[in-house]
Amino acid sequence: MKLASIDNNTRDGQLVVVNKELTKAVKVTEIAVTMQAAIDNWNETECKLQTVYENLNAGKITNSFDLSSVRILAPIPRAYHWADGSAYVTHVELVRKARNADLPESFWTDPLMYMGASDAFIGANDDIEIENEDWGIDFESEIAVITNDVPAGTTAEKALSHIKLITIINDVSLRNLIPNELSKQFGFYQSKPWTSFAPVVVTPDELGDFWTKGKLHLPLYSTLNGKCIGSPNAGIDMTFDFGQLIAHAAKTRSLMAGTVIGSGTVANEGSINGSSCLAEVRCLEIIKEGQAITPFMRFGDQIEIEMKDEEGNSIFGKINQKVKKYIKK
Known part of the structure; x- marks a missing residue:
């Protein structure tokens, strides 16, 4: 799966799932708001994010948006180490x-x-x-x-x-x-x-x-x-x-x-x-x-x-x- 963080006027950005072609993305606030939150709870978030990724690639996500329409941050805008x-x-x-x-x-x-x-x-x-x-x-x-x-x-x-x-x-x-x-x-x-x-x-x-x-x-x-x-x-x-x-x-x-x-x-x-x-x-x-x-x-x-x-x-x-x-x- 592919993940990114987009600008939402916070230091840590907004986690999104990105399709294989890097053209579409979808917010996943119900799973994790930030990349750090996702990796902190990876045992719980990985499968859920993977499902979103598969559905996004299959065209089953209705609320996706063009990745080019947003400002992309570093995937993890700041890290502990x-x-x-x-x-x-x-x-x-x-x-x-x-x-x-x-x-x-x-x-x-x-x-x-x-x-x-x-x-x-x-x-x-x-x-x-x-x-x-x-x-x-x-x-x-x-x-x-x-x-x-x-x-x-x-x-x-x-x-x-x-x-x-x-x-x-x-x-x-x-x-x-x-x-x-x-x-x-x-x-x-x-x-x-x-x-x-x-x-x-x-x-x-x-x-x-x-x-x-x-x-x-x-x-x-x-x-x-x-x-x-x-x-x-x-x-x-x-x-x-x-x-x-x-x-x-x-x-x-x-x-x-x-x-x-x-x-x-x-x-x-x-x-x-x-x-x-x-x-x-x-x-x-x-x-x-x-x-x-x-x-x-x-x-x-x-x-x-x-x-x-x-x-x-x-x-x-x-x-x-x-x-x-x-x-x-």
């Missing part, structure tokens, strides 16, 4: 190679992960508002999952059963702020502004055989100003599957329902299918040419991120954002 991994170690290896740094062997067995800002996520069509172009504005195309309650110490195998919803995200990074923050050895903060989400989330069954053992085996397309930057297959070269990422996050404490776990920048070894961020493009240039040529994003740039099925249909809807200068208040 957002943690982003770096599951594609080949990407980390490339970045470190560009600055002549060795990759510790532990990176292949112990996932990197940071906790991001989850007090607000932004919608697929919302502007990326940044104060200064010199901060090195970059997109990062990723896969993300939303869990129900996950017990502390859960195994990677058992963690897979806690994945209830899947989507794609743009984990925006301010590359030129990162080195100073990391030099303090205390993690990201200013260099990670709000993350944006695709219009809808889907249940694992919606992906069929493309969702296998905690990996999504489809290309993820990133297009900047009309030019395709990359379309790496998200299931290839994913060192840590989502079960392993969730188990890592839950090693010492439980995860609450609505926890969002990101994959990190999707990448294929050797970048044979292009890249999912400009940092990787620039690293390839440094290795080949001795210097980075491609600039980071500027005000007015447009980034589109999308994943399609075998027939070319958008699965989660398209992330379509422009970079905009925000005004200090």
Whole structure:
């Protein structure tokens, strides 16, 4: 099934069920008002929402509306917990190679992960508002999952059963702020502004055989100003599957329902299918040419991120954002 949140002048939006083609939607206030409420009570809401989804696709819902007629928020406009991994170690290896740094062997067995800002996520069509172009504005195309309650110490195998919803995200990074923050050895903060989400989330069954053992085996397309930057297959070269990422996050404490776990920048070894961020493009240039040529994003740039099925249909809807200068208040 496919779910989304639409603007209703509240912080958490209004939960809606969306049809397979992403054209129609219906409110389900009698089941759950918000996405968080739905995931909090997933054992009770899942079957009810699935029934609505099936009826909507069958044309049996009389009070549906055009999805294009409303403002779509992030599927979960704010969450109690957002943690982003770096599951594609080949990407980390490339970045470190560009600055002549060795990759510790532990990176292949112990996932990197940071906790991001989850007090607000932004919608697929919302502007990326940044104060200064010199901060090195970059997109990062990723896969993300939303869990129900996950017990502390859960195994990677058992963690897979806690994945209830899947989507794609743009984990925006301010590359030129990162080195100073990391030099303090205390993690990201200013260099990670709000993350944006695709219009809808889907249940694992919606992906069929493309969702296998905690990996999504489809290309993820990133297009900047009309030019395709990359379309790496998200299931290839994913060192840590989502079960392993969730188990890592839950090693010492439980995860609450609505926890969002990101994959990190999707990448294929050797970048044979292009890249999912400009940092990787620039690293390839440094290795080949001795210097980075491609600039980071500027005000007015447009980034589109999308994943399609075998027939070319958008699965989660398209992330379509422009970079905009925000005004200090």
